[in-house]
Amino acid sequence: SIDGDRLWDSLMEMAKIGKTAKDGVCRLALTDLDRESRDLFIKWCEAEGCSIRVDQMGNIFARREGKNPDLPPVVIGSHLDSQPTGGKYDGVYGVLSGLEVIRTLNEAKYETEAPIEVVSWTNEEGSRFAPAMVSSGVFAKVFDLEYGHGRADVDGKTMGEELKRIGYLGPDEPTIDAHPMGAYFEAHIEQGPILEDEGKDIGIVTDAQGQRWYEIKFTGVEAHAGPTPMKTRKDALLGAARVVDLVNKIGLDRSPLACATVGMMQIHPNSRNVIPGEVSFTVDFRHPDDAVLSDMDKALREGVEKIAKDIGLESELDNIFYYAPIPFDASCVDAVRKGAELGGFSAREIVSGAGHDACYLAQVCPTAMIFIPCVDGISHNEIEEVHKHWSDAGGQVLLTAVLAKADE
Amino acid sequence: SIDGDRLWDSLMEMAKIGKTAKDGVCRLALTDLDRESRDLFIKWCEAEGCSIRVDQMGNIFARREGKNPDLPPVVIGSHLDSQPTGGKYDGVYGVLSGLEVIRTLNEAKYETEAPIEVVSWTNEEGSRFAPAMVSSGVFAKVFDLEYGHGRADVDGKTMGEELKRIGYLGPDEPTIDAHPMGAYFEAHIEQGPILEDEGKDIGIVTDAQGQRWYEIKFTGVEAHAGPTPMKTRKDALLGAARVVDLVNKIGLDRSPLACATVGMMQIHPNSRNVIPGEVSFTVDFRHPDDAVLSDMDKALREGVEKIAKDIGLESELDNIFYYAPIPFDASCVDAVRKGAELGGFSAREIVSGAGHDACYLAQVCPTAMIFIPCVDGISHNEIEEVHKHWSDAGGQVLLTAVLAKADE
Ligand SMILES: NC(=O)NCCC(=O)O
Ligand SMILES: NC(=O)NCCC(=O)O
Numbered sequence: 001s002i003d004g005d006r007l008w009d010s011l012m013e014m015a016k017i018g019k020t021a022k023d024g025v026c027r028l029a030l031t032d033l034d035r036e037s038r039d040l041f042i043k044w045c046e047a048e049g050c051s052i053r054v055d056q057m058g059n060i061f062a063r064r065e066g067k068n069p070d071l072p073p074v075v076i077g078s079h080l081d082s083q084p085t086g087g088k089y090d091g092v093y094g095v096l097s098g099l100e101v102i103r104t105l106n107e108a109k110y111e112t113e114a115p116i117e118v119v120s121w122t123n124e125e126g127s128r129f130a131p132a133m134v135s136s137g138v139f140a141k142v143f144d145l146e147y148g149h150g151r152a153d154v155d156g157k158t159m160g161e162e163l164k165r166i167g168y169l170g171p172d173e174p175t176i177d178a179h180p181m182g183a184y185f186e187a188h189i190e191q192g193p194i195l196e197d198e199g200k201d202i203g204i205v206t207d208a209q210g211q212r213w214y215e216i217k218f219t220g221v222e223a224h225a226g227p228t229p230m231k232t233r234k235d236a237l238l239g240a241a242r243v244v245d246l247v248n249k250i251g252l253d254r255s256p257l258a259c260a261t262v263g264m265m266q267i268h269p270n271s272r273n274v275i276p277g278e279v280s281f282t283v284d285f286r287h288p289d290d291a292v293l294s295d296m297d298k299a300l301r302e303g304v305e306k307i308a309k310d311i312g313l314e315s316e317l318d319n320i321f322y323y324a325p326i327p328f329d330a331s332c333v334d335a336v337r338k339g340a341e342l343g344g345f346s347a348r349e350i351v352s353g354a355g356h357d358a359c360y361l362a363q364v365c366p367t368a369m370i371f372i373p374c375v376d377g378i379s380h381n382e383i384e385e386v387h388k389h390w391s392d393a394g395g396q397v398l399l400t401a402v403l404a405k406a407d408e
Numbered sequence: 409s410i411d412g413d414r415l416w417d418s419l420m421e422m423a424k425i426g427k428t429a430k431d432g433v434c435r436l437a438l439t440d441l442d443r444e445s446r447d448l449f450i451k452w453c454e455a456e457g458c459s460i461r462v463d464q465m466g467n468i469f470a471r472r473e474g475k476n477p478d479l480p481p482v483v484i485g486s487h488l489d490s491q492p493t494g495g496k497y498d499g500v501y502g503v504l505s506g507l508e509v510i511r512t513l514n515e516a517k518y519e520t521e522a523p524i525e526v527v528s529w530t531n532e533e534g535s536r537f538a539p540a541m542v543s544s545g546v547f548a549k550v551f552d553l554e555y556g557h558g559r560a561d562v563d564g565k566t567m568g569e570e571l572k573r574i575g576y577l578g579p580d581e582p583t584i585d586a587h588p589m590g591a592y593f594e595a596h597i598e599q600g601p602i603l604e605d606e607g608k609d610i611g612i613v614t615d616a617q618g619q620r621w622y623e624i625k626f627t628g629v630e631a632h633a634g635p636t637p638m639k640t641r642k643d644a645l646l647g648a649a650r651v652v653d654l655v656n657k658i659g660l661d662r663s664p665l666a667c668a669t670v671g672m673m674q675i676h677p678n679s680r681n682v683i684p685g686e687v688s689f690t691v692d693f694r695h696p697d698d699a700v701l702s703d704m705d706k707a708l709r710e711g712v713e714k715i716a717k718d719i720g721l722e723s724e725l726d727n728i729f730y731y732a733p734i735p736f737d738a739s740c741v742d743a744v745r746k747g748a749e750l751g752g753f754s755a756r757e758i759v760s761g762a763g764h765d766a767c768y769l770a771q772v773c774p775t776a777m778i779f780i781p782c783v784d785g786i787s788h789n790e791i792e793e794v795h796k797h798w799s800d801a802g803g804q805v806l807l808t809a810v811l812a813k814a815d816e
Contacts, residue, residue: 084677127679192635222789225669227600227761230659241652251638261633269493271535272690274788282680284633353635380682381630
């Protein structure tokens with residue numbers, strides 16, 4: 001059995017790095033705080049006798065050897081970076097429950113057949129550097145290294161530069177080819193309300209939704225808010241506002257499965273008495289059915305074109321990120337289901353609404369995920385909360401599932 | 409006659425301070441660039457033998473004595489600060505055409521009865537520090553000194569601190585009581601399309617529109633853009649977007665006289681995959697009829713309440729700035745009309761769509777304004793442009809009007 005208190009203490013210890021006023025976490029990818037969390041994770045892993053490997057995307061692998069060195073490792077992981085106003089569990093729970101599996105095996109002096117590795121992936125959130133899950137994407141060969149290093153934040157700083165700056169530009173080739181895996185497991189908070197609403201402690205994740213991310217820019221004409229007649233205006237913010245409403249409608253019309261969000265907007269020149277001349281914003285679409293996702297894409301493109309035409313704006317629309325819905329590996333999902341049964345936890349099958357590193361890993365090795373509930377389904381928020389018995393349950397199911405695969 | 413070339417050269421010289429890539433100007437109030445423009449203005453005025461006075465709001469007065477030291481001065485002025493992406497003429501034209509009047513009188517060795525002063529008012533734009541025209545407002549006793557010094561920019565720096573920092577916190581009492589004025593004239597670009605459309609070189613400004621400025625804040629719940637069902641969301645940006653559309657409709661419904669603009673918006677946390685939890689934005693309403701302005705106010709308040717209720721947001725609405733429509737002084741307006749006639753310029757009466765320092769001065773002394781056209785009516789934009797013959801005409805009319813009042 002895992003030690004739930006030890007896992008919880010580690011979560012709370014890690015949450016001190018980048019702690020915010022409202023008891024959340026701000027630990028954006030590749031900042032100094034991200035470096036601190038990496039250093040602490042490595043310190044803990046080394047204390048457990050693990051060997052450490054850092055690759056060219058800054059992904060960190062901590063390895064516990066198995067009886068049979070020829071077997072590819074069973075890998076457990078997630079990410080340590082957070083949203084600007086993020087919580088204590090998103091990502092961190094998956095990394096530290098992996099560490100807890102190793103601590104438990106060490107304490108029990110249990111030797112697995114295959115080696116076990118815990119991985120922390122770089123820049124999962126996609127908040128400082130878009131898109132999300134860049135480094136597990138490079139690992140799964142969805143992106144190449146150049147693309148990964150080239151992702152830039154709003155100040156133009158790239159992931160390559162920032163990896164170097166914080167000392168985590170490792171030497172290792174960052175792809176599955178260099179590091180085959182026997183299986184990949186990721187434990188994570190649900191980030192939605194379903195498990196808690198139904199009183200389940202464990203979500204057996206069968207699939208992940210597809211996603212499309214967009215960047216849209218409207219260009220109108222900056223002019224004085226006072227003497228510029230309404231009829232001659234080309235107000236870029238008016239266009240953006242109408243797209244926000246449209247995006248909401250696109251999501252609602254395909255509810256409950258669809259999600260559609262404008263999360264980010266930059267207004268230029270952003271002055272009270274100037275009609276905005278340029279507005280850039282993002283759109284995030286999700287759906288478990290790829291055909292519906294395409295239909296949402298079509299509705300957005302048509303709507304943006306019409307709105308721009310009505311107001312007399314120029315528009316640019318860029319679909320910067322797409323992945324199709326992904327089913328997880330049947331045998332890994334089964335290992336999770338058995339783990340829940342064995343532990344006597346209430347569980348249900350569930351589709352992931354969020355993207356996870358596991359979604360990319362699923363394209364190159366047998367993968368599954370374990371969800372635990374979070375209070376009110378809220379995450380990407382400083383008030384993100386988890387009850388300790390959920391954390392205990394997830395760690396225990398993870399241990400059972402990993403052992404089933406490592407000793408197969 | 410004024411020297412149109414000399415005025416033009418001074419405009420171009422001043423435009424070098426804070427010049428932007430697109431040949432506009434970024435010279436926000438009380439920045440180092442603002443200081444540079446003040447230093448240059450004072451240098452030019454001192455070269456003309458003027459005495460300089462700086463008051464506690466950083467307003468700069470350059471004085472040319474008249475024959476009769478007991479008469480209050482006729483004052484000419486405007487402002488040297490600009491929008492973040494502003495043009496070369498907005499404000500500067502009024503200050504430097506005032507200087508050109510003094511240069512012309514010096515050259516002609518002409519002595520007026522009353523003294524003449526040129527003034528540059530601090531922070532007219534209201535862009536870095538809201539509201540607009542703060543320091544002419546203090547001068548006209550609409551605001552007190554504490555309010556003026558307390559205006560803060562987005563970083564929390566106050567006008568009082570910044571005046572001190574750039575060395576323009578003068579000793580003089582900044583009110584009309586300490587410095588009675590015989591009359592106040594302000595020459596300015598129209599910032600709208602009417603004069604150019606009708607082929608007029610001069611606008612005889614009879615009134616200024618009323619204005620209401622608002623700050624609105626919506627608070628919803630930040631949550632993950634992926635697994636948070638559309639129906640349970642409290643999306644603050646969706647609320648703000650609907651208000652942008654509403655504000656536009658409020659303006660359009662009362663067109664052509666009404667103007668209604670959302671110019672500025674801050675989104676929190678502004679991350680692609682987070683439903684915005686908090687959005688703050690501004691509204692700018694204008695109308696020449698105060699009753700219509702009140703009606704617009706009512707429509708906004710009702711709309712904001714309804715939109716907030718529909719989405720489940722908390723809302724705060726603050727009307728941070730209001731002034732009623734203002735008629736200018738009949739005799740000063742007449743002096744402008746006569747000036748245009750005397751110069752043989754095509755002219756028409758016009759209502760100012762923008763707020764100007766003259767609007768506050770009009771509350772405490774006889775005041776009028778002279779408009780010249782600007783290309784396509786565009787200002788608050790780097791591409792703001794003026795034809796030189798318009799600039800010549802405005803300067804000439806200003807000279808005639810000022811002399812009429814100074815020798816009355
Ligand atoms: N789990 C998570 O928050 N991932 C970030 C990428 C996404 O927005 O789905
Ligand atoms: N003239 C001018 O741009 N004034 C700024 C205040 C306003 O927005 O009317």
